Amino acid sequence: MNVRGIVAGEIEERTVSTQYGESDLAEVPLRLARDDLEGETRGERLADWTDGADESESDRASDGTDASDERRSNDDPHPDGGLTRERVADGQETTTVTLWNKWTESAEYLEPGMELLVTEAKTEQYQGDTQYATTGDSYVVVEPSFLVNVTAIRNWVECPRLYYLNKLSGVPLNYPVVKGTLVHEVFGDLLRGRDIEESIDARVEERGLQLGLLGETPEAVAEDVRENAKAIEGWLEQGRLTEEDSWRSEQLLISETFGIRGRADAIRRGGPVELKTGKNLKKEPRFKDKIQAACYALVLEEHGGDVDTGTLLYTKNSALDRNEETGDLTPAKDFSMGQGLLKFVVRKRNEIAAMEVRGEVPTGYEGDAKCEYCFEQDTCMVVSGRLDQASKAGQIGQALPAEEREYFQRLYRAIEEERREVHHEYAKLWEQDAQERADDDRALIDLEFLEKRELEEGRWELRARRTSAANSKIREGDFVLASDGHPVRGNAELATIERLGSAKRDSADSPSGPRPQGDEVVLTADEPVEVTRLDVYPSELTTDRLLVAVHDFLLKGEERRKDVLFGREDPTFDRPEETFVDNNDAQNEAVRLAVGADDFALIHGPPGTGKTYTIAQAIRAMVERGERVLLSAFTNRAVDNALEAVLEHGGDVLGADGASETRPGVAGDTHGVVRVGSESGVREDMEPYRLERAGDPAERVAELEDAQVVAATTATCGSRVMKEQGFDVALVDEAAQLTEPGTYAAANLAERFVLVGDHEQLPPVVRAENDLTESLFERLVEQYPDAGVMLDRQYRMNQRIQFFASQEFYDGMLRPAEPAVAGRTLDDLEGVSRDRLPESLRDPVSFVDVAGDDGQYTDSEEAARITELIDRYVDAGLSHDDIGVIAPFRAQVSEITGHVPDAVTVDTVDRFQGSSQELIIVSFTATGSLEGPIFEDYRRINVALTRPKRALVLVGDSQALASDPVYERLLEWAGR
Numbered sequence: 001m002n003v004r005g006i007v008a009g010e011i012e013e014r015t016v017s018t019q020y021g022e023s024d025l026a027e028v029p030l031r032l033a034r035d036d037l038e039g040e041t042r043g044e045r046l047a048d049w050t051d052g053a054d055e056s057e058s059d060r061a062s063d064g065t066d067a068s069d070e071r072r073s074n075d076d077p078h079p080d081g082g083l084t085r086e087r088v089a090d091g092q093e094t095t096t097v098t099l100w101n102k103w104t105e106s107a108e109y110l111e112p113g114m115e116l117l118v119t120e121a122k123t124e125q126y127q128g129d130t131q132y133a134t135t136g137d138s139y140v141v142v143e144p145s146f147l148v149n150v151t152a153i154r155n156w157v158e159c160p161r162l163y164y165l166n167k168l169s170g171v172p173l174n175y176p177v178v179k180g181t182l183v184h185e186v187f188g189d190l191l192r193g194r195d196i197e198e199s200i201d202a203r204v205e206e207r208g209l210q211l212g213l214l215g216e217t218p219e220a221v222a223e224d225v226r227e228n229a230k231a232i233e234g235w236l237e238q239g240r241l242t243e244e245d246s247w248r249s250e251q252l253l254i255s256e257t258f259g260i261r262g263r264a265d266a267i268r269r270g271g272p273v274e275l276k277t278g279k280n281l282k283k284e285p286r287f288k289d290k291i292q293a294a295c296y297a298l299v300l301e302e303h304g305g306d307v308d309t310g311t312l313l314y315t316k317n318s319a320l321d322r323n324e325e326t327g328d329l330t331p332a333k334d335f336s337m338g339q340g341l342l343k344f345v346v347r348k349r350n351e352i353a354a355m356e357v358r359g360e361v362p363t364g365y366e367g368d369a370k371c372e373y374c375f376e377q378d379t380c381m382v383v384s385g386r387l388d389q390a391s392k393a394g395q396i397g398q399a400l401p402a403e404e405r406e407y408f409q410r411l412y413r414a415i416e417e418e419r420r421e422v423h424h425e426y427a428k429l430w431e432q433d434a435q436e437r438a439d440d441d442r443a444l445i446d447l448e449f450l451e452k453r454e455l456e457e458g459r460w461e462l463r464a465r466r467t468s469a470a471n472s473k474i475r476e477g478d479f480v481l482a483s484d485g486h487p488v489r490g491n492a493e494l495a496t497i498e499r500l501g502s503a504k505r506d507s508a509d510s511p512s513g514p515r516p517q518g519d520e521v522v523l524t525a526d527e528p529v530e531v532t533r534l535d536v537y538p539s540e541l542t543t544d545r546l547l548v549a550v551h552d553f554l555l556k557g558e559e560r561r562k563d564v565l566f567g568r569e570d571p572t573f574d575r576p577e578e579t580f581v582d583n584n585d586a587q588n589e590a591v592r593l594a595v596g597a598d599d600f601a602l603i604h605g606p607p608g609t610g611k612t613y614t615i616a617q618a619i620r621a622m623v624e625r626g627e628r629v630l631l632s633a634f635t636n637r638a639v640d641n642a643l644e645a646v647l648e649h650g651g652d653v654l655g656a657d658g659a660s661e662t663r664p665g666v667a668g669d670t671h672g673v674v675r676v677g678s679e680s681g682v683r684e685d686m687e688p689y690r691l692e693r694a695g696d697p698a699e700r701v702a703e704l705e706d707a708q709v710v711a712a713t714t715a716t717c718g719s720r721v722m723k724e725q726g727f728d729v730a731l732v733d734e735a736a737q738l739t740e741p742g743t744y745a746a747a748n749l750a751e752r753f754v755l756v757g758d759h760e761q762l763p764p765v766v767r768a769e770n771d772l773t774e775s776l777f778e779r780l781v782e783q784y785p786d787a788g789v790m791l792d793r794q795y796r797m798n799q800r801i802q803f804f805a806s807q808e809f810y811d812g813m814l815r816p817a818e819p820a821v822a823g824r825t826l827d828d829l830e831g832v833s834r835d836r837l838p839e840s841l842r843d844p845v846s847f848v849d850v851a852g853d854d855g856q857y858t859d860s861e862e863a864a865r866i867t868e869l870i871d872r873y874v875d876a877g878l879s880h881d882d883i884g885v886i887a888p889f890r891a892q893v894s895e896i897t898g899h900v901p902d903a904v905t906v907d908t909v910d911r912f913q914g915s916s917q918e919l920i921i922v923s924f925t926a927t928g929s930l931e932g933p934i935f936e937d938y939r940r941i942n943v944a945l946t947r948p949k950r951a952l953v954l955v956g957d958s959q960a961l962a963s964d965p966v967y968e969r970l971l972e973w974a975g976r
């Protein structure tokens with residue numbers, strides 16, 4: 001039987017004499033997980049609090065990662081201490097589990113509060129209690145919900161420091177890595193039956209940009225890949241001859257028992273096959289390679305396989321000259337999969353999980369690698385020297401100042417906490433059943449698979465039909481886990497949502513009509529899964545890149561920048577005496593600061609104050625000075641918006657004078673604008689500026705390197721391609737929504753940086769409550785008020801609407817930019833007359849008192865009233881698509897969505913940030929007391945109240961609202 005629970009006290013280790021001789025044992029007090037509590041984690045409990053607020057625009061970076069999978073409220077009540085510690089629930093049964101022999105090694109890392117799983121345990125009666133012990137078939141798994149990557153286990157076995165260094169500095173762009181990827185891709189293609197030459201040509205072409213940056217020619221690379229691919233073809237031929245083989249190409253494998261995750265290169269006859277682009281002249285595969293195959297074997301066995309063999313394919317072997325090399329030149333080497341090896345792998349995996357949960361840094365002594373043979377020895381010594389870490393390799397160089405080391409540790413801890421939250425999300429893939437996940441908006445279930453179609457690049461297009469109108473967090477452009485029924489136990493692949501139809505009937509137009517055509521979901525994936533379910537699958541790459549950004553800032557960055565950011569020196573400016581904006585002093589000052597900053601400048605832009613306009617003017621001025629500019633922001637939407645403004649206001653200096661018909665912003669060889677991002681991330685009208693990654697290497701590189709303005713999300717700035725780029729200045733929009741490391745991802749690429757944002761609106765997207773919640777923008781605004789300027793004229797709201805936000809959040813400094821703005825009302829819109837509205841709705845700001853129902857996350861009374869209100873405005877001539885409804889919880893969003901026509905935008909505050917609408921209706925969804933994300937953080941209400949241009953209607957329970965002084969003032973202003 002399997003025993004699972006939380007370590008509930010100190011562990012006792014001893015050696016005893018048994019009939020087999022001396023044996024080690026460790027007695028672990030364990031509080032058993034009750035079935036119904038087993039899945040509960042802190043993340044899940046908090047999800048109840050944040051329902052509705054825990055999302056933001058999903059945003060796919062160029063390489064298929066989510067820049068912001070979802071938003072967590074930053075003001076959740078948040079208990080201190082480690083995550084696992086809290087899972088000890090009172091009143092549960094405590095027992096003892098005895099771990100025998102080598103499993104005592106894993107016991108050494110256990111601490112009270114950690115989770116433990118023992119498979120195939122036996123029961124023993126002791127003084128009337130039932131206790132448990134490992135058997136010969138048992139596995140002991142520490143923190144089973146933490147999914148450790150197979151490559152991490154492999155690295156760890158090689159050297160634990162190597163594992164850590166990889167985490168800190170990421171995988172650089174180098175030829176061996178790119179070649180390795182290409183060979184793997186060709187391998188996958190061959191397994192799927194693609195012609196070898198066609199595959200090589202296509203795959204090399206796809207990597208044009210990367211190869212160009214590495215100075216490689218397609219011909220040379222193709223030849224190199226061909227040599228390696230020969231081994232694969234030969235091996236496949238052998239299999240075909242015996243007709244015994246059944247293959248499956250690369251697949252994502254997750255083990256919920258062993259806490260392991262990875263992509264096996266292939267599965268042959270049920271056993272894992274790993275491809276290595278190196279040579280190996282020994283008969284046996286290398287130990288570290290066996291480790292990798294053994295990891296997959298564990299997962300395959302869990303999924304019902306019986307794996308007795310692993311295969312390593314050393315592709316370089318077939319390229320070697322038989323006359324010069326001695327040894328075993330066969331590329332494919334099989335080995336038998338012994339239980340000893342599998343258990344060893346699990347123990348190593350346990351070391352990683354325990355270290356991660358304890359937030360420790362490995363020293364290298366945990367393994368037995370020899371530093372003198374290690375090609376990472378120098379890096380290892382420098383990192384340990386600068387961060388003053390204990391390391392087996394020793395230290396060189398001078399340590400960073402204490403405050404920088406302390407800062408590093410603080411951020412490291414915070415980022416690792418984020419990572420653990422991502423892992424909690426993974427664990428829910430198997431802890432929750434399909435219906436629970438659907439109810440939690442984490443999955444779309446009951447899809448009807450329609451068809452699969454092979455695309456040119458060897459990928460697949462998958463189509464399915466939605467059969468229910470359920471809501472979910474999943475959006476177009478998202479990366480999801482697409483499965484044929486279960487994301488972990490069935491066939492599953494990572495897929496991109498290309499199109500997400502809705503299964504909702506359009507209640508306004510055809511209440512009883514046929515289902516509309518648009519209920520299809522279109523996905524692209526590497527493998528043709530017959531998809532019937534989609535699950536939210538947050539990317540850990542985002543977390544990885546945050547760590548790399550901190551590392552690069554502290555260990556590779558300029559001293560001067562660190563002096564300024566750590567407060568040892570003041571930022572300096574050399575402002576030009578030029579007028580850049582002649583009708584707005586604050587904007588003009590902002591551009592002067594941005595252009596004249598030696599280190600950085602801050603532009604604080606409250607809602608509608610022309611942030612984007614100012615960015616465009618600043619970039620224009622920088623381009624005129626011959627500077628190369630990086631334009632970045634947290635979301636693709638913001639990047640595209642800003643880029644649009646840059647083209648509009650700076651197109652002439654950027655050569656947008658028609659020099660090129662297809663790329664209006666590009667002229668000649670030296671000017672131009674390039675948008676770096678994926679096809680699904682970049683807005684359609686910016687597509688002409690998007691940098692293609694495929695094609696001729698030299699051309700692709702020239703396009704990127706000659707561009708004077710490069711626009712990309714901050715997540716993409718951390719990609720290998722962007723990390724090779726250098727800029728004079730980085731301009732970052734939405735900077736108040738970025739964590740410090742997130743900001744560094746862009747700032748690290750430039751000599752100086754300009755941050756634009758508003759810290760009175762939504763803070764950074766984080767999952768855990770920690771040091772990441774304050775943006776660099778906010779910190780610097782407080783630290784160096786003189787390095788920034790606040791834009792104080794807004795171009796959006798009627799004066800009545802603007803008043804409250806200005807008083808409450810901007811010290812009364814915000815004013816309409818022009819009389820026309822101050823006086824705008826719905827009457828200005830064609831065909832709309834406020835006279836046709838009920839008297840109570842004629843003012844630009846109105847309050848509608850609804851006693852509400854007692855639902856926690858929904859309020860059907862408010863929803864019903866909002867439907868009526870919309871009808872009133874439509875009767876007065878307003879069109880549906882000029883109306884936006886903001887609700888605090890996703891549940892209330894669904895409630896309202898169900899009643900109003902599609903053209904009305906209904907969403908949470910978080911998704912409304914950055915947009916505006918003629919009429920905004922806010923549903924407070926609070927009866928009795930004020931609870932929920934909108935009330936926990938005034939910044940949310942600021943965002944909600946500053947979205948409308950001409951009319952704002954607040955719908956809520958005045959009694960509940962009056963219990964808080966801010967909302968009492970709000971009621972007064974709204975004229976209740």
Ligand SMILES: Nc1ncnc2c1ncn2[C@@H]1O[C@H](COP(=O)(O)OP(=O)(O)OP(=O)(O)O)[C@@H](O)[C@H]1O
Pocket residue numbers: 581583584587605606607608609610611612613614795796914915916
């Ligand atoms: N100095 C200016 N002169 C004329 N129009 C301006 C000026 N500054 C901004 N605008 C106009 O005001 C509107 C709002 O500007 P913009 O979109 O730049 O605001 P924003 O601060 O970026 O808005 P948000 O709060 O949504 O991010 C735009 O139509 C813009 O063209």
